Amino acid sequence: MTTTRPVQVHFDDLDAMGLLHNSRYALLVERAVSAFWTEIGWHFDPAVSRFKDVFMAVKEFKITYHMPIMGAGEVQVEFWMEKLGNTSGVYGFRVLSADGSVVHADGHRVNVNLDPATFRPTPFSQETRDAAQVLLPTG
Template identity: 40%
Template sequence: MIDTSQGVVVRQRIHLADLDGFGMLYHARYATIFDNAVQDFWVEAGWRLDPSKSVLVIRDLQLTYHQPVLGITDVDVHFWVERAVRRA
């Protein structure tokens, strides 16, 4: 069981284009699914993309695979921020 007491969980859709020839989520797509979840979270929180005012940049990313993702489905993406900085 995953401890979700820290961070947030955002549901993401896995599409046919995300799958490899075996019907599993292609390993390189995990980061894209994560990136989409982060953007969805901030947009739902009221953030609007405006590069002249702010930019969301993920500098470091660590992924842990608990089980394979099989087929077209929805998955829960659990993430949290350990450190944030603001650059002028």
């Protein structure tokens, strides 16, 4: 199942031509995914997070650019989970125009859950798995 979050492109995200700099697309995806998890109780601080799994790192980020984003303003990031493994999860995403009619970029991102003491991969907790179900394909 997919979900979509609005994100803002700011003036300082733009390159000298007034286009969204290629490195900022990853930031837009990060903002959208973080907003989803924050809305359901995830927090960077383990003392206040609803989830035990708070230390995650991006292992891989692949993006294909289709149409530049020109200027500041709102865009949409649509995302879903393609797979949730033992210690890692794969997000698929599309960066869309504000009205959803233009696909600016798409790709995938792999996150790895880390043990806070060793920073080595560790299995996701059941609570994280349960919460992620709404992002996984049905059937």
